[in-house]
Amino acid sequence: MLNASMDQQTPESPQPRGLQMARSMCWHCQSAVTGEYFCDRCVKVQPVSKETDYFTCLGFPRRLTLDPKKLEAKFYELSRTFHPDFYQTKSPAEQTISLGNAAVLNTAYRTLRDPIQRAEYLVALETGSVKDIRTSPPAELFEEILELQDTLEAFRSSERDSQEGRELRTVLETEQRGLEQRRQEMEAQLHRLFTDWDQLQDRGEATSPAREERDRLLKHMRDLLSNRTYVTSIVNDLAATIA
Amino acid sequence: MTRIVGIDLGTTNSLIAFMKEGQPCVVPDRNGRTMVPSVVALTDNGLIVGDSAKEHLTRNPERTVYSVKRFMGKGLADVQNELAYFPYTLTETGGVIRIRLGEKSYSPPQVSAMVLKELKRRAETYLGESISKAVITVPAYFNDSQRQATKDAGLIAGLEVLRIINEPTAASLAYGLQGKTQGTIAVYDFGGGTFDISILKLKDGIFEVLATNGDTHLGGDDLDRLLVDLFIGQIQEQYGINLSEYSDHMQAVRLEAERAKIRLSDDLKATITIELPDDKGHFTRELTREQLESLAMPVIERTLAPCRMALKDAGLTSKDIDEVVLVGGSTRMPLVRRRVEALFGKAPHCHLNPDEVVALGAAVQADILSGGTTDMLLLDVTPLSLGIETMGGVMSSLIRRNTTIPASAKELFTTYVDGQTGVDIHILQGERELIKDNRSLARFRLKVPPLPAGVPRIEVTFLIDANGILNVTATDMRTGQSQSIDVKPSYGLSDAEVERMIEDSFKFAVDDVNARKLIEARLDAEALLKTTERSLTEAGHLIMADEAKGIRNASSQLASAKDGSDPRTIRARMAELEQAAKNLNVVMLDDSLKKSLQGKKVTEVT
Structure with missing residues (x-):
C-alpha cells in the first residue's frame, strides 16, 4: 500500500512577463547565455529552465486562441532542436539535457494543443493555484443530477432486457444527450471568454478597471471549466453504465 | 564513425539491415536468404541458431526453442494456458521464465541473444567489419518489461542497443523514405506472434505517432x-x-x-x-x-477492436486515413487484406516486402541516430498508461497512453507518520482502474529522512525515454539532493544477472563458434548432396556421361569431407560440387520450364 500523499501537479507560479528562458550562465563554458536554446559561444544545448512556463517554452504569448497550425509548426521545429535522436553522438551531459528538454516540450505541446487544457493551465498560471475539483453538482444542475442518480440506480438494479430496463435506458440516453448538449454550450461560452481574454491582453492596459476585468474573466473561466469537468465525468459514467 | 545496424527480432524470423548510399538493405546469407528463423537448438556439438536449428524442431523437439519472443518480460503464470503447445520445458526463477535446454536453463533474453549473435555474425561476415551498435525493433504494444528484456538480450549478445523502436513505426520510416508519402497513415502490423496498429501523421519529414494499440499475444x-x-x-x-x-x-x-x-x-x-x-x-x-x-x-476479428480503439484515441475516423500500410507475414492472407480494406474503406498497400520492411526501417532509424539522415524524425508514443499504486489498490495514472515520448511526470511524496524513513512505491502499466488488473512493472523504496509527518518532501520523476523505457529519479526538495533508486523489476532480470549472462556469453563464445561452423557446414553439405542426387536422377539423361561422372566424383569427395571435422574443407568441396553441377541445374530448369508450357495455348503463356 502506498503510504504517501500526492499533491496535484502544480504549474509553476506566475512570473514577470518577458523573462524568456531565463538562464545566466552556460553549463559548459560558463559564459553568459544570450542565444535562445544554445550557448552562442560553445554551441552546447541549454536546459529549459524549470521556471519556464509552457507558453514561453513554445514561444507563444499567454493567449487562449492559438492557431493550431502555428503551434504544430513550432512544436516540430523545436522537436528537431531537442529530440534525443539528434544527440546520440554528443556528450552524456548534452544527451541528458536533450532528453529533459524534449520531455518538457512534449508536455507543453500536449497541454497547449487542447483549448480546454490550455485554458485550465493558463488559469492556474495566472491565479497561482491548481484547478478546482468539483465534488458536488453546480447549482443550476443540482436537481437534474439528483434525479439522474436515482434513474441510474434504478437502471442498475433492473433487468437489462425487461420492459422497465429498456424504458430506463431510453430515459438515460435522452439524459446523456441533454448533458452532452449542456457541455457543448459551456464550451461555446468558454470560447467567447477566451476571445475576451485575448482582447484584454492585447490592449495591455494597466488600469484598475482592466485589472478587475481580468479577475472577473479568470473567475468565470475557472467556474465554467470545473463545471464542464464535472459534467464530462457524469457523461462518461453514464455512457459506461448503459454501454 | 562506427556503423549502427537495424535489427528486426521477430517471433518466427529475424533480420538485420544496414544503410548503403542512403538506402536500407537487408543482409542476406550466402544462399541469398534474408530471414534467420528465430530458433535455437541444443545439439551434441553445441548450440545452433537459424535455418540449421529449425531442422531440429522435428528431430529434437525438447531441445529446440522457437517463438521465444512470446516469453520476453513474462512470468510463468502469464503463459500458463499455452504451455501445452511448447515441447520444451519452462520454469520460473525470480519472476522470469527460464527455458530448459539440456543441463542448463536460459532466460528468454539469453535465447534471444543467441539469435542476435547469429545476425551480428552474419552482418560482420557480409560487411567485413565488427558490429557493436544496433537499433532493435519491438512490437509497439510491448510494455516496459518486454522492452527492457529486449534491451537485455542485446547487451548479452554484445551489442550496445542505441534505441528500441516500435515495429510499425519502423515500417513507416521505410515507407516514408520513399518520399512522396504525406498525410495520415495507418500501419497494420500482423506478424508471427504479435499484432500492432499505429496511426501516424507524416508531414515535412516528421513522423508523428498519434495513437497505437495492439495485442502482444496474437499472430x-x-x-x-x-x-x-x-x-x-x-x-x-x-x-x-x-x-x-x-x-x-x-x-x-x-x-x-x-x-x-x-x-x-x-x-x-x-x-x-x-x-x-x-x-x-x-x-x-x-x-x-x-x-x-x-x-x-x-x-x-480480434485485430479490429485495437484498430478502432487507436482511431478513437487519435480523434479520427477511418475516413481520415489517407493510406493503409501492411506489415508482417500474416498480412499476406487474402482474408486479412479484405478485412483491413473493409475497416478503413481503402485498399491497403504493401509494395515493400512485409517480411523485410521493419528491418529496413530499423536501419533508417540507425542512420538517423548516427547523423546520416537528418531530415527525418520519428515522434513515437508510449502504448500504455503508466501509474503508481495508491490507497485502496487503485492505480493513479501519471503518464497517459499515447503520450509522445520522451515523457515525464513528477510526484511529490511525503510521510503520514512521524519518523517514517521510507515510502514504498509500486509502478504499474495498464488502462484499468484497479492495480490487480494492470501489469506490475517494478517496486522501489523511497528513502526519507526521519522527520515529523508531512515535513519530508521528496519529488520523484518518472521519465519514459525515447525507447519507451521508464527511468526513475528522486530529489529531496528540502536539501535539493538527489537519491539513487534501486528499482526491482517485477518481471525482469536484475542488473547483476544481466552482467553475469554477458560474461557467460563471452566465455562460451569460442566453443560455440567452432561447433556452429562445423554443424552448419555439414548441414549445408547434406542438403547440397541431396539436391544434386535428385537432379541427377531426374535430369541425368539430359547431360553428357562425362559430365555426370564428374558430378558423382565431386559428390563423393564432399561426402567424405563431411565426415571430417574441418568446416573449411567441407566448404571447398561444396564449391567444387556446385561448379560441377552448374550446367546440370541450367539444363534441368530449361526442361521443367518446357514441360510446364506444354499443353497450353500460346495465349495462356504470354
Whole structure:
C-alpha cells in the first residue's frame, strides 16, 4: 500500500512577463547565455529552465486562441532542436539535457494543443493555484443530477432486457444527450471568454478597471471549466453504465 | 564513425539491415536468404541458431526453442494456458521464465541473444567489419518489461542497443523514405506472434505517432495452432492416435500447418500430409482457403477492436486515413487484406516486402541516430498508461497512453507518520482502474529522512525515454539532493544477472563458434548432396556421361569431407560440387520450364 500523499501537479507560479528562458550562465563554458536554446559561444544545448512556463517554452504569448497550425509548426521545429535522436553522438551531459528538454516540450505541446487544457493551465498560471475539483453538482444542475442518480440506480438494479430496463435506458440516453448538449454550450461560452481574454491582453492596459476585468474573466473561466469537468465525468459514467 | 545496424527480432524470423548510399538493405546469407528463423537448438556439438536449428524442431523437439519472443518480460503464470503447445520445458526463477535446454536453463533474453549473435555474425561476415551498435525493433504494444528484456538480450549478445523502436513505426520510416508519402497513415502490423496498429501523421519529414494499440499475444502462431488442433482431432478420430503425446510429430504437424497456411495465400487448396507414429502410415487431407478462412476469422476479428480503439484515441475516423500500410507475414492472407480494406474503406498497400520492411526501417532509424539522415524524425508514443499504486489498490495514472515520448511526470511524496524513513512505491502499466488488473512493472523504496509527518518532501520523476523505457529519479526538495533508486523489476532480470549472462556469453563464445561452423557446414553439405542426387536422377539423361561422372566424383569427395571435422574443407568441396553441377541445374530448369508450357495455348503463356 502506498503510504504517501500526492499533491496535484502544480504549474509553476506566475512570473514577470518577458523573462524568456531565463538562464545566466552556460553549463559548459560558463559564459553568459544570450542565444535562445544554445550557448552562442560553445554551441552546447541549454536546459529549459524549470521556471519556464509552457507558453514561453513554445514561444507563444499567454493567449487562449492559438492557431493550431502555428503551434504544430513550432512544436516540430523545436522537436528537431531537442529530440534525443539528434544527440546520440554528443556528450552524456548534452544527451541528458536533450532528453529533459524534449520531455518538457512534449508536455507543453500536449497541454497547449487542447483549448480546454490550455485554458485550465493558463488559469492556474495566472491565479497561482491548481484547478478546482468539483465534488458536488453546480447549482443550476443540482436537481437534474439528483434525479439522474436515482434513474441510474434504478437502471442498475433492473433487468437489462425487461420492459422497465429498456424504458430506463431510453430515459438515460435522452439524459446523456441533454448533458452532452449542456457541455457543448459551456464550451461555446468558454470560447467567447477566451476571445475576451485575448482582447484584454492585447490592449495591455494597466488600469484598475482592466485589472478587475481580468479577475472577473479568470473567475468565470475557472467556474465554467470545473463545471464542464464535472459534467464530462457524469457523461462518461453514464455512457459506461448503459454501454 | 562506427556503423549502427537495424535489427528486426521477430517471433518466427529475424533480420538485420544496414544503410548503403542512403538506402536500407537487408543482409542476406550466402544462399541469398534474408530471414534467420528465430530458433535455437541444443545439439551434441553445441548450440545452433537459424535455418540449421529449425531442422531440429522435428528431430529434437525438447531441445529446440522457437517463438521465444512470446516469453520476453513474462512470468510463468502469464503463459500458463499455452504451455501445452511448447515441447520444451519452462520454469520460473525470480519472476522470469527460464527455458530448459539440456543441463542448463536460459532466460528468454539469453535465447534471444543467441539469435542476435547469429545476425551480428552474419552482418560482420557480409560487411567485413565488427558490429557493436544496433537499433532493435519491438512490437509497439510491448510494455516496459518486454522492452527492457529486449534491451537485455542485446547487451548479452554484445551489442550496445542505441534505441528500441516500435515495429510499425519502423515500417513507416521505410515507407516514408520513399518520399512522396504525406498525410495520415495507418500501419497494420500482423506478424508471427504479435499484432500492432499505429496511426501516424507524416508531414515535412516528421513522423508523428498519434495513437497505437495492439495485442502482444496474437499472430500467425495462433492460426497455426487452430490448424494443428483441427488435424490432431481428426487423427484421433480416424486412427485413435493421440498425436499430442509425440512431441516430434507435433512439431511436424505445426510446420505442416504453417506451410499449408502460407500456400493458401496464393492457392485455393492445399494438401496436408502428416506421418503417423509407429509406422501407421500417413494422414492426408485437403484444406481449402475457405476452410482456413472460417477458422481464422475469429482471430482476424480480434485485430479490429485495437484498430478502432487507436482511431478513437487519435480523434479520427477511418475516413481520415489517407493510406493503409501492411506489415508482417500474416498480412499476406487474402482474408486479412479484405478485412483491413473493409475497416478503413481503402485498399491497403504493401509494395515493400512485409517480411523485410521493419528491418529496413530499423536501419533508417540507425542512420538517423548516427547523423546520416537528418531530415527525418520519428515522434513515437508510449502504448500504455503508466501509474503508481495508491490507497485502496487503485492505480493513479501519471503518464497517459499515447503520450509522445520522451515523457515525464513528477510526484511529490511525503510521510503520514512521524519518523517514517521510507515510502514504498509500486509502478504499474495498464488502462484499468484497479492495480490487480494492470501489469506490475517494478517496486522501489523511497528513502526519507526521519522527520515529523508531512515535513519530508521528496519529488520523484518518472521519465519514459525515447525507447519507451521508464527511468526513475528522486530529489529531496528540502536539501535539493538527489537519491539513487534501486528499482526491482517485477518481471525482469536484475542488473547483476544481466552482467553475469554477458560474461557467460563471452566465455562460451569460442566453443560455440567452432561447433556452429562445423554443424552448419555439414548441414549445408547434406542438403547440397541431396539436391544434386535428385537432379541427377531426374535430369541425368539430359547431360553428357562425362559430365555426370564428374558430378558423382565431386559428390563423393564432399561426402567424405563431411565426415571430417574441418568446416573449411567441407566448404571447398561444396564449391567444387556446385561448379560441377552448374550446367546440370541450367539444363534441368530449361526442361521443367518446357514441360510446364506444354499443353497450353500460346495465349495462356504470354
